[in-house]
Amino acid sequence: MKKYFKILGVVSLLGLIVSCNKYLQKNPQDAYLISSSSYLITASDYQTMEVSVYTPLQWLNQLVPIGDIASDNAVSGGESASDVLDLQQIDDYTLTPVNGTLTNLWQYAYEGVNRANYLTQYKTTNPSGQTVSFAGKEAMYGEVYFLRAFYYFTLVKMFGDVPLFTDKRLDISATGTLKRTAKASVYLSIENDLNAAINVLPNTQTQAGRATKFAAQALLGKVYLYQQKYDSAATVLQSVINSNAFSLVSNFASIFLKSGQNGPESVFEIQYSSSGANSYDGADPAQGPGNYQVQQCGVRNLSSSSSLMPYAPGWSTNLPTQNLANAYSTGDQRKAATCFDIVAYVAANPSWNITYQVAPYKNTGLYNQKYLPYIGQGATSGGDPKLNYPNNYRTIRYADVLLMAAEAYNKSASPNDAKAQLYLNQVRRRAFQVNDASHDVTATGAALYTAILNERRLELAMEGERFFDLVRTGQAATVLSPLFKAGKNEVFPIPQQEILVSGLAQNPGY
Numbered sequence: 001m002k003k004y005f006k007i008l009g010v011v012s013l014l015g016l017i018v019s020c021n022k023y024l025q026k027n028p029q030d031a032y033l034i035s036s037s038s039y040l041i042t043a044s045d046y047q048t049m050e051v052s053v054y055t056p057l058q059w060l061n062q063l064v065p066i067g068d069i070a071s072d073n074a075v076s077g078g079e080s081a082s083d084v085l086d087l088q089q090i091d092d093y094t095l096t097p098v099n100g101t102l103t104n105l106w107q108y109a110y111e112g113v114n115r116a117n118y119l120t121q122y123k124t125t126n127p128s129g130q131t132v133s134f135a136g137k138e139a140m141y142g143e144v145y146f147l148r149a150f151y152y153f154t155l156v157k158m159f160g161d162v163p164l165f166t167d168k169r170l171d172i173s174a175t176g177t178l179k180r181t182a183k184a185s186v187y188l189s190i191e192n193d194l195n196a197a198i199n200v201l202p203n204t205q206t207q208a209g210r211a212t213k214f215a216a217q218a219l220l221g222k223v224y225l226y227q228q229k230y231d232s233a234a235t236v237l238q239s240v241i242n243s244n245a246f247s248l249v250s251n252f253a254s255i256f257l258k259s260g261q262n263g264p265e266s267v268f269e270i271q272y273s274s275s276g277a278n279s280y281d282g283a284d285p286a287q288g289p290g291n292y293q294v295q296q297c298g299v300r301n302l303s304s305s306s307s308l309m310p311y312a313p314g315w316s317t318n319l320p321t322q323n324l325a326n327a328y329s330t331g332d333q334r335k336a337a338t339c340f341d342i343v344a345y346v347a348a349n350p351s352w353n354i355t356y357q358v359a360p361y362k363n364t365g366l367y368n369q370k371y372l373p374y375i376g377q378g379a380t381s382g383g384d385p386k387l388n389y390p391n392n393y394r395t396i397r398y399a400d401v402l403l404m405a406a407e408a409y410n411k412s413a414s415p416n417d418a419k420a421q422l423y424l425n426q427v428r429r430r431a432f433q434v435n436d437a438s439h440d441v442t443a444t445g446a447a448l449y450t451a452i453l454n455e456r457r458l459e460l461a462m463e464g465e466r467f468f469d470l471v472r473t474g475q476a477a478t479v480l481s482p483l484f485k486a487g488k489n490e491v492f493p494i495p496q497q498e499i500l501v502s503g504l505a506q507n508p509g510y
Contacts, residue, residue, distance in 0.1 A: 040127060040132065041126065041130070043134030043137075046132060046134070046137070046140065049118070050143060050144060053144055053148075056109065057112065057270045058270060058287075059284070059286050060105060060154060061291050061292055061293045062104070064293050064371070064462075065293055065296060065318040065464070066087070066090055066105075067463070067464030067466055068318065068320075068461070068463075068464060068466050068467065069087055069091045069318060070091070071470055071479075071480065072466070072479055073321060073324045073457070074318050074324070076317065076318070076362060077316045077318060077361060078315065078316065078359075078362075079315070079316075086099050087101065090492075093483040093485075095492065096496075097494060097510055098495075099492075099495070102495060103497065104284050105154070106494075107495075108287075109151040109152075110155070112147060112150075113151045113152065114169045114170055115169075116147055116148035117165065118168075118169040119141070120148075121167065138200045142196070142200035142201035142211070142216070143197070143210060143211045145193040145216075146194065146197040146219070147211065149189075149193040149219065150219065152164070152189060153222075155186075156183050156187060159492055159507070160490070160507060161181060161182055161183050161186070162180060162181065162183075163179065163504070164189055176501070176503065178502045178504065179504070180504055180505060187226075190223050194223065195220070197211065198216045198217055208269070208271065209269060209392075214240050214245055217240050218237065218240050218267045218400075218404075219268070219396065220236050221233045221237035221401070222396075222404060224408070225404055225408060230407075230411040230413070231413055234412055237401055237404055237405040238405060240267070240401050241402070241423070246266075246267060246401070247265065248265055248398060248399060248426065248427070248430045249265050249430075250433065252333050252430065252431065253333070256369070256370040258374070258377065266397065266398075267396040267400075269393060271392055272393070273289045273390050274289075274290055274390040276388065277379075277383040278383045278384055278387040278388055285387045288383070290379065290383075290387050290389045291371070291390070291392070291393060292389075294314075294371050294373050294391045295314050295389060296314060296315050297315075297318055297368040297372055298314015298315060298316070298372055298373040299313060299342050299372075300314065300316045300356060300357040300358075300360070301313055301355070301356055302342075302355075303354070303355050306353065308349075309375065311373065311375065312375045312377075312385075314372070316359035316361075318368050319362065319364045320366040320461070321366070322366070324457075324461055325339045329439075331432050331439075333431060333433060334458055334459065336369070337369055337370065338368075338369055338370060338461045340368070340372060371462070373386075373389055374389075377391075399460075400456075400459075400465075402423040402424070402426055403423065403452060403460075405419070405420075406419070406420040406421075406423040407420070407449070407456075410445075410449050420448055420452065421440070421441060421442065424441055424448075425437075425439075425441060427455060427459055428441065431459070453473060453475070471490050476489070488507070488510070491507050
């Protein structure tokens with residue numbers, strides 16, 4: 001669904017999303033002829049508003065660099081110690097509640113919640129008290145429930161206890177009334193939304209990027225894993241596997257090419273576009289139609305005299321570590337598909353006359369291959385190409401489902417290590433492109449669990465999963481020592497402006 005951003009003007013015009021503690025935009029109802037009371041009259045109104053609930057998904061692209069920079073997978077990089085300061089603080093564990101990237105993610109997730117709540121508030125009757133019925137309404141609401149669950153899952157895994165509201169959208173009257181809700185209750189709400197979505201969503205969608213039943217099941221499985229509800233996770237993830245709707249592609253690197261978007265391994269992808277205007281106009285560039293974090297990953301001042309050169313230059317941010325590169329075994333195709341070695345690339349193409357600038361800060365010699373910018377894929381008109389790369393955010397891949405299922409079976413009350421090995425080794429056999437058992441894992445019990453978690457690192461590196469995996473599995477304090485402080489760094493600080501305006505309690509240690 002490449003047109004999430006198109007609805008923004010409609011949303012602002014209608015004043016549907018009202019500000020509370022700077023979550024959203026000012027209510028313009030008095031300034032326009034169209035208002036919430038004269039909207040949601042037709043099926044088209046509901047469907048248009050439903051598309052707008054997807055829009056904030058695009059703005060969450062900084063989850064990808066954060067999930068690796070906060071871990072042992074990547075460093076912030078950039079031009080200097082003061083460049084991309086928000087990410088530098090995350091990398092160095094010098095975080096304060098005044099961090100623009102974290103503040104934006106908090107606001108964007110809550111904007112998604114508020115948009116979803118507006119629709120659920122008027123599911124039975126519209127603002128005028130009328131009932132609007134149309135074909136596919138229940139399935140449409142399944143997408144809304146999925147999206148609200150996704151936004152709350154983003155919030156709870158980043159910040160822990162967060163304000164929970166699902167009955168209606170917030171307006172200015174809610175100022176100062178919000179309280180943080182225990183994360184167990186937030187998780188329960190997420191589970192309820194995802195189960196409601198599963199009951200009504202179709203198995204497939206005609207438009208790429210829309211949530212399906214299987215996407216909701218996969219997300220629910222991940223939510224269960226985060227709560228160590230292993231038996232429930234195994235059951236729901238097995239449903240995704242049994243669907244036979246997905247398969248592992250043989251060429252791992254192809255997943256992240258433009259031609260690999262929404263492919264046979266895609267369970268859910270956040271869609272991006274190279275069309276539409278976006279520029280450095282004071283707004284957060286992550287709010288554009290394109291995937292901003294792609295530009296961040298590129299090699300600085302990269303150029304070549306050859307038309308065969310595929311890569312565009314970038315800002316040398318979110319650099320893979322040598323620690324990550326060294327974790328791959330010989331023959332594992334995922335290493336080259338994850339860690340782009342610019343020195344080796346130049347040496348392999350001497351006739352191309354490639355030039356580049358070594359990453360000025362925290363140089364590792366490596367770049368994020370999965371999200372490198374490609375020549376000609378940025379905006380060609382109406383916007384800045386640097387801010388408009390159409391690389392989809394591969395949010396849930398089938399390999400992730402298999403590894404989550406392996407973990408769930410291994411950690412269940414009655415472990416099934418045979419199934420855990422089966423699903424783990426499916427991923428490993430693709431990684432080494434062999435059809436034999438030479439790279440299979442035969443361990444059981446705790447050793448198998450360690451192998452599964454290690455495989456998650458190798459398979460999902462530079463996709464924003466590593467830090468959250470380390471935290472949820474209790475490994476963060478050991479792996480990220482000495483910077484990571486137990487009892488503090490499992491979550492990020494609540495944005496300071498929310499503390500000041502709403503009086504929310506801050507997370508310990510911040």
